[in-house]
Amino acid sequence: MEEKAAKIIGRKDLKIEDGKYTPEILWALGRVEGYGVSSDGKKIAYEVTYFDLDENKGHTVLRVVDADGKNDILLTTTAASESSPHWIKGDSKIAFLSDEGGSSQLWEMNPDGSERKKLSDIKQGIDDYIFAPDQKNILFIAQVAYTYRPEEYFKGLDKTTGLMADDLMYKFWDHWKDTVPHPFYAPFDGEKLGEATDILAGTRFESPMDPGDPITQLTWSTDSKKIAYTCEKKFGRDFAFSSDSDIYVYDIETKVEVNICKLPGDPDQNVGTDTNPAYSPSGKYIAWISMRRDGYQCDKARICVMELATGKKFYITENLDNDVDEFIWNADSDDIYFAAIWHGTTMVYHIDLNGNYTQVTEGDYDYYNIGLCGKQIIALRHSLLESDDIYLIDPLNDNGITRITCENDHIMNQLKLGTFKARWTPTVDGKELHSWVMYPPEFDPSKKYPAWLLCMGGPQEAVSQFWSYRWNMLLLAAQGYVITMPNRRGVPGFGRKWLEEVSTDYSGLCMQDYFAAIDDLVTEPYIDKDKVGCVGASFGGYSVYYLAGNHEKRFKVFLSHDGMFNLEEFFLGTDWYMVWESGGNYWDKNNPVAQKFFADSPHNYVEKWDTPILCIHSNMDYRIPVAEGQAAFAAARLRGIDAQYLYYPDECHWVLKPQNSVLWYRIFINWMDKYLK
Secondary structure: OOOOOOOOOOOOOOOOOOOOOOHHHHOOOOEEEEEEEOOOOOEEEEEEEEEEOOOOEEEEEEEEEEOOOOOOEEOOOOOOOEEEEEEEOOOOEEEEEEOOOOOOEEEEEOOOOOOOEEOOOOOOOOOEEEEOOOOOEEEEEEEEEOOEOOHHHHOOOOOOOOOEOOOOOOEEOOEEOOEEEEEEEEEEOOOOEOOOEEOOOOOOOOOOOOOOOHHHHEEEOOOOOEEEEEEOOOOHHHHHOOOOOEEEEEEOOOOOEEEOOOOOOOOOOOOOOEEEEEEOOOOOEEEEEEOOOOOOOOOOOEEEEEEOOOOEEEEOOOOOOOOOOEEEEOOOOOEEEEEEEEOOEEEEEEEEOOOOEEEOOOOOOEEEEEEEEOOEEEEEEEOOOOOOEEEEEEOOOOOEEEEOOOOOHHHHOOOOOOEEEEEEEEOOOOOEEEEEEEEOOOOOOOOOEEEEEEEOOOOOOOOOOOOOOOOOHHHHHOOOOEEEEEOOOOOOOOOHHHHHOOOOOOOOHHHHHHHHHHHHHOOOOOEEEEEEEEEEEOHHHHHHHHHHOOOOOOOOEEEEEOOOOOHHHHHHHOOOHHHHHHOOOOOOOOOHHHHHHHHOOHHHHHHHOOOOEEEEEEOOOOOOOOHHHHHHHHHHHHOOOOEEEEEEOOOOOOOOOHHHHHHHHHHHHHHHHHHHO
16 A cells, blocks of 8 residues: 655645634744854755644744845755754755654755755764864764663563653653763764764763753864863752753863863852853854852853963953843954843843943844854844744944844734733832733724733743743734733843842742732723733742732632642652752751741642632643642632643643644633633
8 A cells, every 4th residue: 555645844825814813823833943054144044843733743844045035945845854954065065954764864955955965874863963163073962861770670571661760850841861962973074974972971961951952052162173062960869959060171082071160270160050162263262151159040141251271261241230141252253242131122232351242132022043144143033023033133234134034924914913012010119010011903092901910930031022832922912802921020131139039939029010010000991900810831820829819809810831839749849940949948947938938839828719710731741740730720629619620641841732732722712711701
């Protein structure tokens, strides 16, 4: 019997008659992701992922476009997903990853997509890769098996599904750690990869480390002779309670490595997180992102620069009361561009090695994934109204902006969309609270609208100009709601003091900020103050559960996605970061900070729950285990409160499968409509 050819999932051509924005339309949008710039700066290869609801899966393709936005063409037309484009061989070829054949391998093709050729055959596949500057070697990430599996128990049981652990950190976010990522390098003769070397062979260490963008944790030296990589060389309990990762420089000829964060004789033996190394084009410096305090995953992220000849380190962003999200060296090696959030937008900045910085971009946007394209800066940009596209920023021409891709204009231009504006509100302690407020399509201030409050996750996660496919504010406002999204205590972009006021005090000023935001919004004549709801996920889900017992009749309905309900139970089921956040262990009766933190757990306020609530949780959420959602739902029903429970056996902290996401939106919208319309 002849096999049916696999369906190729590509760009959707929708015709929308009524202009209504729906979850199905959201999943029809193309998602622009990684890119690669030719060495002459004239062409950009980039990834776009498309999804198909019937197939319930996605497909990533590669496209190429001129750096002026012209001649945008599709390069790959197979059913295989293809990603991570890099220009090689004098821009005559594009290297990329393809899962054609069943595993992710390195391929190359002509810039027009022709003459595809497989270059690698790595047994476990390649997660991501970087060519050395001279292109004679390749650095790649691959998974190495590690499972605690004592032979005396498992002998003869090849079909058992049982898993064992012998120490902490056996799981993380969405996966059981039965493999760890290792950095490998292999010679490249222009035709194929040679034998690969595992830099961490025989160890249980991981590099790159969870979480984050893996490939940015690794880099080649300018002369192609060394590899700098990020690693925390601990495991088990030691790894669980520490965030002390370092930058190691490995010589591929001698196979000798040096920890440049803890050089002998250097008084700055940094014990916080060090990650994302990058050599200057001149080879004179290496820089990385550095935190100061061990165990605190949201400490201030600074740019540390080391002069390689002397080992001298200096921090160039000390005058910035904010975190650095990412950075790149300028071509002259004397200055750096970085991205950072401030007051709800993520902008690009320029800084010299003396710490003098200026803002490059402006507007209500988020810029990220920055790089160089000739003398210009290339970046992805999105906002609350726009999905990701590629932009060029000209710092030499009044920071002029050129839009390179227009991936979803053919769909978004057919929709009736809402708007947003910033709002500032006095807080209970005399400060100013920033919120983004979303308005529905064709908003009329003379009418009355239902509203709801968004409680952000994290807790140290900003309400920026974010575009989300999991929580798409533009789509949710399009259902006829005004939505306020406060940058409450604990988020970045408003100074370190503001951010750090949430740790050990989840139920304090942060919750008062939520009340300030919604109490301010309902003073507007266009808000129906009797139809106000409250929603949130993760720490935002905790916030919903806490507010459900403390809201004093402000809200008519609640919705919590993957929220923390019983903090003692959650503390033992999550990761090491909670030791810092809670101020200590809940069983330490002599620790007043920890005792207050756990005493204010949402489950201790269930006796005051009186408002309908929808609880959503996923079985594979290892960050906030599924028992939290089940317990909250049970508490509501035992209280006699109208409640629903949406459970996903195959999702993690996020809902990533297309049909599961559409179901999520349908239930979310129906639940809010039931009580607010």
